Amino acid sequence: MSVAGNALFVSDQNGMASYLDNGTTTIFGTTTYQEYLTSQRWHLVSPPVSGASIDVYYDIYLKEYNEPTDTWTYLVTPTTMPMNVGQGYAAWASDDYTGSTTVNYRGSLTNSNITLNSLDFTAGAAKEGFNLIGNPYPCALDFNSNWSLTNMSGWMVIYDNGIYRGISTDGTPYNGKTDGIIPPTQGFWVRALNASGSITIPASQRLHSNQVFYKEAKEFEFPIVRLETEVNGYNDETVVIFHPESTIGFDGYYDLSKFENVEEAPQLYTMTLGGNYAVNYYGSDYEDRIVPVGFKTLHDGLYILEASTISNFDSETGIYLEDLKTGTLTKLTDNPQYSFSYESGDDEHRFNLHFTKSSLSISSTQLYGMDIYAYQNTVYVKNPNLLDGYVVIYDVMGQAITKTQMNKEELIEIPVDRLGYYFVKVNSGERTLTEKVFLK
Secondary structure (H helix, E strand, C coil): CEECCCEEECCECCECCCCCCCCCCEECCCEEEEEEECCCCEEEECCCEECCEHHHHCCCEEEEEECCCCEEEECCCCCCCECCCCECEEEECCCCCCCCEEEEEECEECCCCEEECCCCCCCCCCCCCEEEEECCCCCEEECCCCCEEECECCEEEEEECCEEEEEECCCCEECCECCCEECCCEEEEEEECCCCCEEEECHHHEECCCCCCCCCCCCCCCCEEEEEEEECCEEEEEEEEECCCCCCCCCCCCCEECCCCCCCCCEEEEEECCEEEEEEEECCCCCCEEEEEEEECCCCEEEEEEEEEEECCCCCCEEEEEECCCCCEEECCCCCEEEEEECCCCCCEEEEEEEECCCCCECCHHHHCCEEEEECCEEEEECCCCCEEEEEEEECCCCEEEEEEEECCCEEEEECCCCEEEEEEEEECCEEEEEEEEEC
């Protein structure tokens, strides 16, 4: 089909135009697709046409991401510098120049598959393998299992008004992103797992963003805990999932590394030797596991941490939240909300999640009369009341590395052959004490 004359696809504060064709429509004349930018905030953007240059964003700040150095480069001159189809950029419309405004893309609308083979991967980089790409079409796009991913993570992450949200190809949601819809001209993050990572953005997954689109959140079949909190109207969450195809270490396809939200928002994540995770997959064995949880924010105050999802665990397993600052222990399977105060300078490692069939009750060291400490490569447990039980030492990924019986000795010495942080849990009957130590 041929269309004579100019074509204008209008966007404003009420929404963006959506155009989808089967590759046989030809528009004679000038084709213009508009993108609306709200002032004083960053937008992740991507061109829906071929032939666009950076002068589309004249008087608007525009920058691109550099994965090797985890930095941004502002794009200013020459104004004829081309914008790459399928690449993502960040744009900021300032009140000093344009205020909220529309930009006009002119060129040939994209309507075919886009394959990105030259994705960045720099071993050891701060955001190793993360690439900012974008929806190359003048309509919405659905991220799902129909995408062709080679040596890639299974996650897509968008930036939504200061908060990062994501979804995996199998529909696992993170931080409120319960569908795979990527709006037109929207930039988003993906992750290459090595230097051979590639992704094909399929034209077959285009759809109209203004159509009625209903999609329920994924129904989970594996054990899962989802922790959420809110600060200043911003929400954040972290997720722990026990999956038989995962391991205790980094699983490139499953695990999602933490992106930090704007400073005014909360930052909630699990902590591992490999970094902080938004979504952390473990193997299927959750018994007696400890998962470190980090929290930080700019503002002192009283906050609530809620286990909004706890499902698919056996009925005998209790899930406990330990507040390392106060020593408070909350059984989330009985009470999914925990209130806590936060002050600037608090240790980011604020909580531990415990998964156990034992009945935990964490008390102070004075109650037990016990003292747990480390010197050089040895963990010591002072046991003046000559209690019996056992001592388990966990690494920071929550894996038990040794278990030692406590047979009424006054002092238990446990050598550890690797330096670093560890959790030491002493269990005597129904009484449990956990401490964090550092071997150096």
